Each structure stands twice: as structure tokens, then as C-alpha cells.
Amino acid sequence: MSDAQARRVQQQFGGSAAAYVTSPLHAAGEDLDRLLAWGVARRSDRVLDVATGGGHTALAFASIARRVVAYDLTEPMLQAARGHLQARGAANVGFVAGDAGALPFRDGSFDVVTCRTAAHHFADVGAAVREIYRVLRPGGSLLLQDILGHDDSEASAFLLEVEKRRDPSHVRSYRTVEWKAFLRAAGLTVMEDFVIWKAREWDEWTGRMRMSAEARRELETFVRRAPERCRAAFDFTLTRDTVVSFTDRQILLRADRD
Numbered sequence: 001m002s003d004a005q006a007r008r009v010q011q012q013f014g015g016s017a018a019a020y021v022t023s024p025l026h027a028a029g030e031d032l033d034r035l036l037a038w039g040v041a042r043r044s045d046r047v048l049d050v051a052t053g054g055g056h057t058a059l060a061f062a063s064i065a066r067r068v069v070a071y072d073l074t075e076p077m078l079q080a081a082r083g084h085l086q087a088r089g090a091a092n093v094g095f096v097a098g099d100a101g102a103l104p105f106r107d108g109s110f111d112v113v114t115c116r117t118a119a120h121h122f123a124d125v126g127a128a129v130r131e132i133y134r135v136l137r138p139g140g141s142l143l144l145q146d147i148l149g150h151d152d153s154e155a156s157a158f159l160l161e162v163e164k165r166r167d168p169s170h171v172r173s174y175r176t177v178e179w180k181a182f183l184r185a186a187g188l189t190v191m192e193d194f195v196i197w198k199a200r201e202w203d204e205w206t207g208r209m210r211m212s213a214e215a216r217r218e219l220e221t222f223v224r225r226a227p228e229r230c231r232a233a234f235d236f237t238l239t240r241d242t243v244v245s246f247t248d249r250q251i252l253l254r255a256d257r258d
């Protein structure tokens with residue numbers, strides 16, 4: 001990945017690590033339940049959680065795995081995850097720092113790789129998926145969740161602008177067809193995929209990334225002035241003075257290595 005993108009990620013997440021540990025949207029949800037159900041149905045002895053953030057997915061998988069490696073580019077995030085998981089008594093989790101595009105693990109060393117709410121930060125998703133393929137054993141599974149790209153180009157460009165103003169390390173989210181092409185090109189076979197909706201409370205969502213009051217006001221003005229159909233695509237709720245919430249779609253995918 002480019003140094004500039006790595007710096008953006010580390011700047012954004014380094015200062016927000018504690019907020020990601022306590023974030024209710026990351027701690028639980030239908031998406032995490034579904035990933036874990038896939039993990040239970042597969043053999044999940046050795047699990048790698050790529051871009052672990054506050055460690056919520058690693059923690060969930062620690063309850064079913066023999067060993068979990070929690071992996072992240074941002075050292076302060078990894079430290080926060082370590083504190084979080086130690087406090088929760090998860091003794092079978094190791095912590096390793098690095099980039100998703102260059103995994104420092106031997107070929108075939110994991111049964112399952114998880115990656116939740118993170119791939120939209122990767123400078124090169126194709127490279128990350130190729131690395132995930134390499135470290136999976138034959139028959140192993142990638143269990144992935146991320147924000148789903150919108151099929152409508154205007155709606156997609158609108159949400160990308162909202163996301164980037166809130167978090168400059170956001171690169172972009174991908175549509176189902178794009179995900180399937182990345183996975184197929186890497187040699188992974190999509191076994192199951194579906195879409196769920198996830199609601200975002202505006203104050204919590206903007207606050208977690210430490211937006212200044214001024215940047216937040218400008219973003220709210222941008223949202224208010226956007227075409228109604230773009231706001232409607234994400235179910236934005238506004239009052240006369242503020243933005244209350246919106247809802248985005250998440251893709252969940254299970255892809256296996258032959």
C-alpha cells in the first residue's frame with residue numbers, strides 16, 4: 001500500500017482506538033452473528049482476523065477457535081484490542097501488526113480468515129485478497145463483511161463523499177459483482193453471499209472519527225443540499241437543524257479456497 005494511505009489510516013484510527021473498542025455497532029450485530037455462524041459451520045481451529053480494529057471479530061472467534069491472530073496496520077488500535085481482549089479473558093489470541101496486502105504468515109496457515117468493516121480502507125483490495133488466499137489452507141474460508149457499494153452511480157458518489165469527509169482514509173466500497181470478480185481472480189469460490197442493512201446514528205458515527213464541529217457542520221450542509229434521491233437511497237433522517245441517522249447496506253460473503 002502507499003505510504004500516504006497507510007499514514008491516513010494510522011492517523012484516523014490511531015486516535016480513535018478507544019472509541020472502536022466501545023462502539024456498539026462493532027461489538028455486536030447481525031453481521032457478526034452471521035460471520036460467527038459460518039465459522040461454527042466450518043473448521044475454525046486457526047483463525048486470522050485481518051484489520052481487527054477494536055478486536056470484536058477476533059473476540060467472537062476466540063470462543064470457537066484454538067488460536068486467533070488479530071492483525072492490524074495501526075499499532076495503537078492493536079494495543080487497544082489487546083487490552084480489550086485481555087479484559088474479556090480471551091487467552092488464545094495473538095496480536096500482529098502489518099498491512100493486509102502483505103501478510104507475514106506462511107502459506108496455508110489458517111482455516112479461516114475474517115475481515116469485517118475494513119476492506120473499504122485497503123488501497124489494493126486485489127492484493128489483500130490474493131494474500132488471504134495464500135495464507136488459507138486448501139478448503140479454508142474467507143468470511144468477509146463490508147459496506148456495499150451502491151449500484152446507482154450518483155448515490156454511490158454521494159455516499160463516498162460523505163464517507164471521505166468523515167474519514168479521509170476511506171478508499172471506496174465495492175458492489176457485489178466487484179467483490180465476486182476480486183475473489184474469483186484470486187482463486188476463491190464464493191459459496192454464500194447476502195446483504196443486510198445497518199443503521200448509523202449520526203452523532204455517534206461522526207463523533208467516533210473526531211470530526212471538528214466545523215467539518216461536521218459542512219458535512220451536514222452537504223447532505224442537506226444533496227439530491228433527495230441520494231439521501232433517500234440511504235434512508236437519511238434529518239430534522240430542521242441536524243442529521244439524525246442513515247442506513248447503509250453491508251455485504252457478507254463466504255468464499256472458499258479449493
Ligand SMILES: C[S@@+](CC[C@H](N)C(=O)[O-])C[C@H]1O[C@@H](n2cnc3c(N)ncnc32)[C@H](O)[C@@H]1O
Nearest residue numbers: 026051052053056057072073074099100116121
Ligand atoms: C473499522 S475498523 C475494523 C473493525 C473490526 N474488524 C471489527 O470487527 O470490529 C478498521 C480497521 O482497519 C485497519 N486497517 C485499515 N487499512 C488496513 C490495512 N491495509 N491493513 C491492515 N489493517 C488495516 C485500521 O487500522 C482499523 O483498525
